[in-house]
Amino acid sequence: MTKEAKQDDLILAPALMSLNLKNEEKSFVNKEILPKMRKIENEEPSHLQINEKFLKRWSIEGLIGKGGYGEIYLAVDVVRGEEVAIKVEPKKRRGKLAKRMILEQHVLFKMQGKPHVPLIFGSGYTDKINFIIMQILSINVGEIKKSSPNKRLSQCSVGRIIHQTISALRDLHKTGYVHRDVKPANMCFGIYPQSRHILILLDFGLVRRYKMENGEWREPRARAGFRGTTRYVSIRVHRRCEQAPYDDLVSVMYTSYELLSGELPWKHLEKSDEVLQLKEIMTENGVNPELFKGEKSVLIDFFKLVSETDPSKTPNYEQLIECIRVLYAPKTLSDPYEWEENQKGTDEFSEENSK
Ligand SMILES: Nc1ncnc2c1ncn2[C@@H]1O[C@H](COP(=O)(O)OP(=O)(O)OP(=O)(O)O)[C@@H](O)[C@H]1O
Numbered sequence: 092m093t094k095e096a097k098q099d100d101l102i103l104a105p106a107l108m109s110l111n112l113k114n115e116e117k118s119f120v121n122k123e124i125l126p127k128m129r130k131i132e133n134e135e136p137s138h139l140q141i142n143e144k145f146l147k148r149w150s151i152e153g154l155i156g157k158g159g160y161g162e163i164y165l166a167v168d169v170v171r172g173e174e175v176a177i178k179v180e181p182k183k184r185r186g187k188l189a190k191r192m193i194l195e196q197h198v199l200f201k202m203q204g205k206p207h208v209p210l211i212f213g214s215g216y217t218d219k220i221n222f223i224i225m226q227i228l229s230i231n232v233g234e235i236k237k238s239s240p241n242k243r244l245s246q247c248s249v250g251r252i253i254h255q256t257i258s259a260l261r262d263l264h265k266t267g268y269v270h271r272d273v274k275p276a277n278m279c280f281g282i283y284p285q286s287r288h289i290l291i292l293l294d295f296g297l298v299r300r301y302k303m304e305n306g307e308w309r310e311p312r313a314r315a316g317f318r319g320t321t322r323y324v325s326i327r328v329h330r331r332c333e334q335a336p337y338d339d340l341v342s343v344m345y346t347s348y349e350l351l352s353g354e355l356p357w358k359h360l361e362k363s364d365e366v367l368q369l370k371e372i373m374t375e376n377g378v379n380p381e382l383f384k385g386e387k388s389v390l391i392d393f394f395k396l397v398s399e400t401d402p403s404k405t406p407n408y409e410q411l412i413e414c415i416r417v418l419y420a421p422k423t424l425s426d427p428y429e430w431e432e433n434q435k436g437t438d439e440f441s442e443e444n445s446k
Pocket residue numbers: 126155156157158159160161162163176178209225226227228229230231272276277279293294295296
């Protein structure tokens with residue numbers, strides 16, 4: 092394929108061109124959640140070739156992610172000697188110009204400097220694809236959960252994941268956008284010592300502006316198209332209401348349940364209407380205690396707080412964070428996670444080199 096995108100086609104973010112890692116920081120200690128250990132071996136990449144040097148600078152090492160629209164490659168920036176992720180989508184989809192990644196890179200650039208978004212090193216297009224070059228991250232939280240011994244995460248990990256997701260959404264909502272696809276597969280961690288406890292929210296391809304530049308909310312449409320993932324969307328989204336910050340938080344709420352208990356009650360349901368029915372049973376007339384037995388009981392207050400939030404108002408993020416903090420206190424956001432604890436003794440990990 093032709094990849095002679097001119098330098099002008101690249102929108103580079105000069106201040107962010109490198110993570111400026113010292114060599115010892117590049118030797119990451121937690122190999123369990125490194126994406127290069129999880130290269131998708133049995134899938135043929137469609138847009139870039141393994142071992143090719145994309146735009147003469149990024150050596151393509153493998154495919155690490157595949158979504159409905161794009162592909163994510165692990166690559167090495169040969170100038171900086173650093174690993175990066177390259178997200179690629181075809182410029183045209185069903186004959187139409189694909190706008191998803193154009194919007195995604197726009198929002199990502201706006202959000203640079205915020206702690207819970209990936210660093211962007213560049214973006215642009217060739218004659219066939221749009222691409223974004225970004226910070227390489229861990230495998231996603233859904234995969235971390237899957238690879239954990241009980242196929243679920245501890246209260247302490249879930250509390251810290253949810254706390255950071257609420258912070259990420261607070262930053263995004265402040266810029267005037269809703270995410271509309273919050274789920275474990277769109278959450279990763281950093282992979283270097285200084286970033287490995289920082290949760291990063293991904294995939295800004297479905298964002299929508301809900302607030303204008305002057306801070307006023309846009310007039311909601313009488314009926315909005317469905318956007319999101321059935322398992323995680325709010326009851327309002329099933330009913331085709333315009334999405335607001337509240338709806339992102341409902342997805343956070345379902346995410347917390349799934350991570351903590353292993354699965355949502357509607358995991359095996361295929362029909363959207365059946366999923367909706369169970370969601371209604373779970374929260375519509377107050378939080379249903381039947382679905383919050385055992386380890387899930389710690390989520391009751393959080394579910395109440397989210398469900399009682401007025402969708403037409405800005406959520407009280409601080410109150411939500413305070414409520415979820417109960418799950419992980421007295422630990423802090425910078426303490427090791429369970430997947431690191433499991434590694435102690437089997438790797439070169441030690442408290443000493445984690446400081
Ligand atoms: N910077 C990154 N570093 C490591 N892995 C990544 C990175 N970005 C994405 N991934 C992986 O690739 C997967 C798909 O990424 P993303 O959701 O951005 O793609 P998408 O094509 O928009 O997906 P979908 O169609 O499902 O919304 C993620 O779940 C994650 O596991």
